[in-house]
Amino acid sequence: MTPTPHEVLLFVLEGQRYALPSADVRELARAVSLTPLPHAPDVVEGLLNLRGKLLPVLDLRRRFRLPPRPLSPSDHFIIARAGPRDVGLRVDRAEGLLSLEPGTLDETPRELPGVGYVAGAVKLPDGLVLVHDLRTFLSEAESLALASALTAVPGAS
Amino acid sequence: MPERKTGGLDWAEARARLERMMENAAQADTLSPQKAREVLDARAQELARPPLSERAASDLLEVARFRLGGQMYALATRFLHEVLRAPELTPLPGAPPLLRGLTLLRGEVLPVVELTPLFGRPASGLGAAVLVVGLGRAELGLCAEAVEEVTQVPRDDLLPVPTALAEVGGWVSSIHRDGTIFLEGEELLGDSRLIFDISDEGNA
Numbered sequence: 001m002t003p004t005p006h007e008v009l010l011f012v013l014e015g016q017r018y019a020l021p022s023a024d025v026r027e028l029a030r031a032v033s034l035t036p037l038p039h040a041p042d043v044v045e046g047l048l049n050l051r052g053k054l055l056p057v058l059d060l061r062r063r064f065r066l067p068p069r070p071l072s073p074s075d076h077f078i079i080a081r082a083g084p085r086d087v088g089l090r091v092d093r094a095e096g097l098l099s100l101e102p103g104t105l106d107e108t109p110r111e112l113p114g115v116g117y118v119a120g121a122v123k124l125p126d127g128l129v130l131v132h133d134l135r136t137f138l139s140e141a142e143s144l145a146l147a148s149a150l151t152a153v154p155g156a157s
Numbered sequence: 158m159p160e161r162k163t164g165g166l167d168w169a170e171a172r173a174r175l176e177r178m179m180e181n182a183a184q185a186d187t188l189s190p191q192k193a194r195e196v197l198d199a200r201a202q203e204l205a206r207p208p209l210s211e212r213a214a215s216d217l218l219e220v221a222r223f224r225l226g227g228q229m230y231a232l233a234t235r236f237l238h239e240v241l242r243a244p245e246l247t248p249l250p251g252a253p254p255l256l257r258g259l260t261l262l263r264g265e266v267l268p269v270v271e272l273t274p275l276f277g278r279p280a281s282g283l284g285a286a287v288l289v290v291g292l293g294r295a296e297l298g299l300c301a302e303a304v305e306e307v308t309q310v311p312r313d314d315l316l317p318v319p320t321a322l323a324e325v326g327g328w329v330s331s332i333h334r335d336g337t338i339f340l341e342g343e344e345l346l347g348d349s350r351l352i353f354d355i356s357d358e359g360n361a
Contacts, residue, residue, distance in 0.1 A: 049204065073188060
């Protein structure tokens with residue numbers, strides 16, 4: 001019996017590829033202007049109005065300690081499930097889905113300082129790609145701060 | 158002016174110049190900050206709209222509207238890869254007036270054309286922006302004075318092509334009520350007049 005191949009969404013930041021489990025990905029959108037969210041944790045770049053639903057957009061550059069860059073029309077947003085809520089992730093480019101052959105995903109979970117747990121690493125011909133686990137992407141403290149910042153905004157989830 | 162074929166182009170010179178352009182084009186953003194902000198704001202409004210019914214969604218066409226020679230054009234965004242602001246063009250001696258020149262896009266040579274001659278007008282020579290278009294990859298650059306907006310247009314607002322324009326080929330899909338010419342991307346990219354052999358041996 002062959003295990004079902006996992007599927008991941010590949011995306012790029014500063015020329016470096018990362019991945020998310022495709023099961024967590026809801027939707028992709030081109031970057032749009034964001035509304036600042038007061039009192040939100042630093043990792044939150046702003047609020048996105050997605051067809052009437054307000055979602056926090058997280059700045060992955062800050063989380064991965066990459067040089068900051070202002071929002072550009074060429075950026076993409078990945079709308080994804082992060083534990084209890086949907087979030088937007090700003091990335092340079094979403095590359096597409098990749099079906100993983102059995103054996104290409106190393107599922108030894110490991111904790112990266114400041115990034116939370118990584119669901120695993122995919123071995124691709126051109127190198128390793130870390131698959132991020134969004135459930136642990138926000139720290140407890142950030143999650144609480146975000147929740148309280150969101151309660152101040154009517155219509156935010 | 159003597160007739161020269163592209164084969165007589167000083168490629169070493171052209172390449173050197175393209176190299177220099179590459180260095181200059183290290184600007185990541187191809188839009189001015191203000192333009193970028195406008196694009197992002199417009200998209201934010203689009204995205205914030207409550208979902209339309211499925212039927213309504215199929216009646217909307219997402220297009221980029223751009224201006225050239227006093228005329229507005231629109232092209233479906235699925236053909237549009239990016240917009241370059243004032244890229245440096247390397248003109249080709251003896252090229253048809255349609256072909257404004259070559260530019261470099263991330264190391265690939267991209268032919269840049271101006272559409273006005275296809276409409277029987279003289280080439281305007283204007284063009285502060287170049288729309289990079291193609292099916293799945295960058296195939297062609299289109300000159301534009303300005304890219305106005307990316308917008309969703311209800312198909313109901315589109316009128317059939319008047320006979321006067323029908324002769325320019327199949328790549329006008331329709332005319333908007335406001336006079337914008339809607340281009341048919343697939344026809345445009347498949348038009349032999351817009352396919353240039355820019356290899357060393359080519360006599361485009």
